[in-house]
Amino acid sequence: MEAFIKLKQIDFIFIVFLLLVTQGNIQLKLVGILFILLLRPNAILKINGLAKFYILIILLHVCSGIINFIINGVGYFINFMMVFVFWTISFIIISQINYFLKLKTIEVINATINLFFIISVLFVLYQYLSLSFDYWAINPYSISPAAGDNMKSIYSNSSVNMIVMSFFLLSYAFRTKWVFALFSLICLLMCTYMSGTVIFLVGILFSVLFFSKIKRKYKVYLVGASLISIVIFSSVSPSNVNYAMGYINRIMENEDRVPYKIKSFWQTIDYNSSSVKSLFIGAGGGNFSSRVAFMGSGDYVDWFPKTxxxxxxxxxxxxxGIWNHDFNNKWDDKNNTANQPFSFYNQIMGEYGLVGVLIFLLFYLGYVAKNWNILTYSKFAMACLLGYFLLDYWFEYFSVMVIFELLLMLDIKLNSKEEKENMNAKEIMR
Structure with missing residues (x-):
């Protein structure tokens, strides 16, 4: 890693906010939001870029919520408010990211993000050492195939850490920060999150082959690095590879024993085709498939009041029904990624319908497409993110999307015409 980071280049307000809001603990996330609102309230006044997507989703949620209050009564109020708060938090976060990137110099931005990354890596190192001492083994993965579950860094779980590290890996590799990129790769592999790792590799290979403008030799390097990563991963934790291949084979067979993740997608399609309302505006936020829907049910987390x-x-x-009943069967009683109905695609279609999908396409993916020609690593990150959306409700975690959007907006800033002119001017002054 870099020899040192100058303290005067760190935006401590933003890094404290970032560390708090990406934590697994929901209380710390709320502290982070209140902290940044008190110190930088003006950031939320300007609605631009990805912030438009969040505003429109909030408006759609309010409009469909009125309909659902009429249909379902006041019992829906808690779920409605939780969804409203969650999307509002996402709006606040993207506003603060825009504010941070607009007002700070590249030196301050890089130093702040680098420090955040180093802190994340140090937590992984601590977790690895703790596990090694517990198992009394240099390679704890040889003792337990679930060892990677402990490598969650500052986040809620190891799957979040793996995805975040994949974004950092792309960002640092494209900017030739090879030491940072190497640590990102090591942390990514240590998580042993098979579903995420497979999607990451597929996303990279797809990006390299179909829309990358990098030289052919670098394409070969990336493909080679992916193959080497597979070999290393297979030798360190072969049981995880065998586990993943078993589920991939069942998906390809598409018979009765298909994983419940696939079943959940068919349920969403059936629901959307059941009525005009469900097709166009869905069931409403927190009513079909989302983290809020599961929390509000009282069967997903212990802290939510049953009353x-x-x-x-x-x-x-x-x-x-999948969560409560289908796991308890004679041939696959495992609560894992392959069986969980969690997916952003289930959420956007099931809870917001075609209107929600259109808002996402035009104002989220559309914003990325608008800046496509100047993007570098974000093209690869976007391809991976679309795959990661199969795995969970990432917008409701305030971690995966926070880092993705921070690095996306940084990519746009670094390659914008205005920023390049500023950098050229600085070189002339020197």
Missing amino acids: LSYSSDEFIKNHL
Whole structure:
């Protein structure tokens, strides 16, 4: 890593906010939001870029919420408010990212993000050492195939850490920060998150082959690095590779034993085709498939008060049924990524319908497409993110999307015409 980071180049307000808001603990996330709102309230006044997507989703949620109050009554209120707060938090976060990147110099931005990354890596190192001492083994993965679950860094779980590290890996590799990139790769592999790792490799290979403008020799390097990573991963934790291949084979067979993740997608399609309302605006936020829907049910987290629990009929008949019943079968009783109904695609289609999908396409992916010609690593990160959306409700975690959007906006800033002119001017002054 870099020899040192000058303290005067660190934006400590933003890094404290970033460390708090990406934590697994929801209370710390809220502290981070209050902290940044008190110190930088003006950031939320300008609605631009990705912030437009969040505003429109909030408006759609409010409009569909009115309809759902009429249909389902006041019992829906808690879920409605949780969804409203979650999307509002996402809006606040992207506003603060825009504010940070607009007002700070490249030196300050890089130093702040680098320090955040170093802190994340140090936590992984601590977790690895702790596990090694617990198992009394240099390679704890040889003792337990679940060792990677402990490598969660500052985040809620190892899957979040793996995805975040994949974004850092792309960012640092494209900017030739090879030491940082190497540490990103090591942390990524240490998580042993098979579903995410497979999607990452597929996303990289797809990006290299179809829309990358990098030289052919670098394409070969990336493909080679991917193959080497597979070999290393297979030798360190072969049981995880065998586990993943078993589920991939079942997906390809598409028979009765298909993983419940696939079943959940069919449930969403069936629901959307059941009525005009479900097709165009969905069941409403927190009513079909989302982290809020599961939390509000009272069956997903221990801390949610049972007296406030609520589940819509659409949720009970579909994805909650998978969670509560389908895991308890004679041939696959595992609560894992392959069986969980969690997916952003289930959420956007099931809860917001075609209108929500259109908002996402035009104002989220559309914003990326608008800046496509100047993007570098973000093209690869976007391809991977579309795959990661298969795995969970990442917008409701305030970690994966926070880092993706921070690095995306940084990519746009670094390659914008204005920034390049500023950098050229600085070189002339020197």
